[in-house]
Amino acid sequence: xxxxxxxxxxxxxDATNEPVAGHFIHDEIIRDLAAGGxxxxxxxHTRFPPEPNGYxxxxxxxxxxxxxxxxxxxxxxxxxxxxxxxxxxxxxxYVDSIKEDIHWLGYDWEDRFYYASDYFPQMYEFACRLIxxxxxxxxxxxxxxxxxxxGTLTTPGSESPWRDRxxxxxxDLFHRMRAGEFPDGAMTLRARIDMxxxxxxxxxxxxxxxxxANHHRTGDRxxxxxxxxxxxPIEDAMEGITHSxxxxxxxxHRPLYDWIIDHIDxxxxxxxxxxxxxxxxxxxxxxxxLRYLVEEKIVDGWxxxxxxxxxxxxxxxxxxxxxxxxxxxxxVSKVNSTVDYAFLEHxxxxxxxxxxxxxxxxxDPIRLIIDNYPEGKSETFEIENxxxxxxxxxxxxxxxxxxxxxxxxxxxxxFKGYFRLFPGQEVRLKTAYVIRCxxxxxxxxxxxxxxHAEYDPATRGGNTPDGRRIKGTIHWVDTLNAIPAxxxxxxxxxxxxxxxxxxxxxxxxxxxxxLTVRTGCQVEASLAGLTPPKxxxxxxxxxxxxxxxxxxxxxxxxxxxxxxxxxxxxxQK
RNA sequence: UGGGGUGUCGCCAAGCGGUAAGGCACGGGACUUUGACUCCCGCAUGCGUAGGUUCAAAUCCUGCCACCCCAGCCA
Numbered sequence: 001x002x003x004x005x006x007x008x009x010x011x012x013x014d015a016t017n018e019p020v021a022g023h024f025i026h027d028e029i030i031r032d033l034a035a036g037g038x039x040x041x042x043x044x045h046t047r048f049p050p051e052p053n054g055y056x057x058x059x060x061x062x063x064x065x066x067x068x069x070x071x072x073x074x075x076x077x078x079x080x081x082x083x084x085x086x087x088x089x090x091x092x093x094y095v096d097s098i099k100e101d102i103h104w105l106g107y108d109w110e111d112r113f114y115y116a117s118d119y120f121p122q123m124y125e126f127a128c129r130l131i132x133x134x135x136x137x138x139x140x141x142x143x144x145x146x147x148x149x150x151g152t153l154t155t156p157g158s159e160s161p162w163r164d165r166x167x168x169x170x171x172d173l174f175h176r177m178r179a180g181e182f183p184d185g186a187m188t189l190r191a192r193i194d195m196x197x198x199x200x201x202x203x204x205x206x207x208x209x210x211x212x213a214n215h216h217r218t219g220d221r222x223x224x225x226x227x228x229x230x231x232x233p234i235e236d237a238m239e240g241i242t243h244s245x246x247x248x249x250x251x252x253h254r255p256l257y258d259w260i261i262d263h264i265d266x267x268x269x270x271x272x273x274x275x276x277x278x279x280x281x282x283x284x285x286x287x288x289x290l291r292y293l294v295e296e297k298i299v300d301g302w303x304x305x306x307x308x309x310x311x312x313x314x315x316x317x318x319x320x321x322x323x324x325x326x327x328x329x330x331x332v333s334k335v336n337s338t339v340d341y342a343f344l345e346h347x348x349x350x351x352x353x354x355x356x357x358x359x360x361x362x363x364d365p366i367r368l369i370i371d372n373y374p375e376g377k378s379e380t381f382e383i384e385n386x387x388x389x390x391x392x393x394x395x396x397x398x399x400x401x402x403x404x405x406x407x408x409x410x411x412x413x414x415f416k417g418y419f420r421l422f423p424g425q426e427v428r429l430k431t432a433y434v435i436r437c438x439x440x441x442x443x444x445x446x447x448x449x450x451x452h453a454e455y456d457p458a459t460r461g462g463n464t465p466d467g468r469r470i471k472g473t474i475h476w477v478d479t480l481n482a483i484p485a486x487x488x489x490x491x492x493x494x495x496x497x498x499x500x501x502x503x504x505x506x507x508x509x510x511x512x513x514x515l516t517v518r519t520g521c522q523v524e525a526s527l528a529g530l531t532p533p534k535x536x537x538x539x540x541x542x543x544x545x546x547x548x549x550x551x552x553x554x555x556x557x558x559x560x561x562x563x564x565x566x567x568x569x570x571x572q573k
Numbered sequence: 574u575g576g577g578g579u580g581u582c583g584c585c586a587a588g589c590g591g592u593a594a595g596g597c598a599c600g601g602g603a604c605u606u607u608g609a610c611u612c613c614c615g616c617a618u619g620c621g622u623a624g625g626u627u628c629a630a631a632u633c634c635u636g637c638c639a640c641c642c643c644a645g646c647c648a
Contacts, residue, residue, distance in 0.1 A: 023586090023587095027589090049648095050648095051647090051648055053647095053648085083648070085647095085648080086647060086648070088647090089647070089648085142646090143645080143646050146645095146646075147644075147645085150644055151575095151644075152575085152644060153574095153575055153576075153643075153644060154574060154575045154576095155575080156575085157644085184646085185646065187646095188646055190646095197575095197576080198575045198576035198577085199575090199576050199577070199643080200575090200576075200643055200644050201576095201643075202576095203644085206645085206646050208646085209646035210646080211646080225646095227645090227646075227647085227648090228647070228648050229648095231648095232648085248578070248579090248641080248642070249641095249642055249643080249648095250642095250648090251577055251578060251642075251643090252576065252577045252578085252642070252643055253643090254577090255577090274578090276579090276641095281584080329585085329586095329596065329597090330585060330586085330596095331585065331586050331587085331596095332586095333579090333585090333586070334578070334579065335579060335580075335585090335586090335641095336578095336579070336640080336641055336642090337584080337585060337586090338584075338585090339584070339585055339597090340583090340584045340585075340597065340598070342584085342597065342598060343584075343585070343596080343597045343598085346596090346597060346598090347597095349609090349610095353609080353610060354610095358607080387606095387607085387609095387610080388610065388611095417608095419608080420608090428606055429606095430606060430607075431606065432606095434606095461606085462606045463606080464606095470606075471608090472608080473605090473606050473607065473608095474607090475607075497584095537607085537609085539607050539609085540607045540608080540609070541607090542609095564607075564608095564609050564610090565608095565609065565610090566608070566609080567608060567609090568608040569608085570608095571608090
């Protein structure tokens with residue numbers, strides 16, 4: 001490497017004072033911060049502005065991570081703000097879940113928690129100033145008439161007959177709108193911009209409407225409410241936001257955003273930058289679709305472990321670190337994209353591999369009888385809690401003549417590539433002994449009821465003093481103290497990568513096997529009396545967590561967060 | 574046929590005129606007391622397309638094509 005003069009050789013590339021770009025938004029911010037830039041010398045200030053009308057999902061997580069991590073990167077601040085300008089759709093019940101989800105993700109807005117409704121008085125004042133400047137007018141067209149006069153994508157709209165009424169008259173009417181003199185929908189306040197603009201948003205957009213809906217915070221103090229396009233830039237300006245990051249569909253609202261900023265003489269001039277929202281394969285993200293699944297009881301509520309809601313992912317066993325890692329690694333761009341669900345799973349496995357305690361559990365148990373092991377005898381073994389993390393220590397498991405093993409770990413006949421139990425075959429019982437399969441018992445129907453084997457006392461601990469190689473190692477649980485449990489196995493909610501394709505109803509793509517409930521599972525005794533939250537790796541099976549809703553200390557219910565990668569079953573397909 | 578965007582490997586995504594990073598997925602191999610993990614190897618003579626400028630183009634210019642968003646008193 002050359003250029004040793006520009007930077008001390010022992011410093012990493014980003015150890016200078018110059019911020020290093022992470023994606024195009026950071027590029028823009030670096031430009032804005034540079035000498036002569038739009039925000040030169042200012043502290044970066046972002047915000048996450050959810051509307052409290054639903055639960056947060058992984059798509060929101062992307063936006064949250066972008067906003068909070070951008071602020072962090074530039075040593076700035078990020079606010080949390082409820083964008084509650086439409087009382088007919090919003091409710092305080094969502095506010096708490098939103099805060100909980102963001103905190104769970106690991107972000108904190110300190111004392112900067114705001115409501116758009118906090119600014120209703122200022123917004124009203126700004127609107128009055130706009131009227132006085134003849135930049136807004138009270139329009140008495142009905143919504144139907146407004147629609148008809150808006151024109152189409154290819155033809156200009158026509159001007160409202162109220163467009164040129166005197167400012168004083170508009171102002172008076174606006175005051176009276178606020179005073180409740182007119183019924184809902186009777187009139188609106190419109191920005192006076194350009195009815196022939198190619199940008200529909202600039203065709204005299206409505207910025208205030210009359211609505212007597214009860215607001216979750218301001219009650220019936222107001223009967224007029226600002227529209228998003230008017231409210232949002234003001235909210236940002238009031239909070240001194242520098243960079244207002246939002247999704248692509250607001251791109252053509254930016255001229256209006258800037259128009260508002262330009263004409264209100266607000267306390268700041270924020271800059272809106274848009275990025276592509278997240279789509280994931282095998283699921284749906286729209287509020288409407290999620291609501292449908294919940295209301296039609298296709299899933300078990302907003303926190304169903306199959307849903308991409310943050311509460312669902314949490315219940316499924318996703319860790320905040322894994323979700324954050326996912327959001328950071330998918331990148332930020334302006335390309336409409338759909339990320340493979342497998343990548344989300346990868347991020348979870350990666351986190352859990354290093355942190356999850358290993359434990360033995362048998363989901364589909366069959367009895368293994370070790371015929372040459374003394375009846376009544378029992379011994380104990382120390383097993384590492386996590387081979388990836390020796391400092392996590394060990395735990396004790398008991399061993400006796402009869403064990404539970406996975407039904408799938410026994411075959412009546414050997415077949416190509418299979419190296420678990422079949423008559424004559426040796427396998428290792430994890431950390432216990434090497435055993436040789438001798439056969440099995442069957443009932444009248446021919447169902448296998450038990451597997452028989454003989455153990456080699458010389459292999460205690462699973463070692464082979466004679467050096468012989470044992471290819472297969474299987475997990476097991478002592479029948480003497482195993483704990484019964486329920487295990488819920490999850491798969492994609494939709495079998496199609498894109499359930500929202502245009503040819504069919506998304507509901508037609510539901511995966512009938514998205515949930516498989518297994519009862520009668522047997523888990524090792526160390527799991528007795530457990531309470532959530534706790535994540536485990538069930539050896540050889542996958543990562544599991546206690547179900548936060550249904551698990552009881554005496555009646556354990558586990559959710560499979562994600563299976564282990566399985567090159568064997570993959571090769572069998 | 575208006576306006577605003579976007580097109581780099583199956584999926585994300587770097588690249589900012591000097592000769593295509595990385596991750597996921599996939600395939601092969603090594604290792605293995607988890608068929609896990611880890612580690613190797615492979616995976617775009619090509620950057621929507623056609624021209625042009627240049628010694629040199631994914632990067633600059635022009636035309637074309639495809640896809641996404643916009644006609645709520647939703648956000």
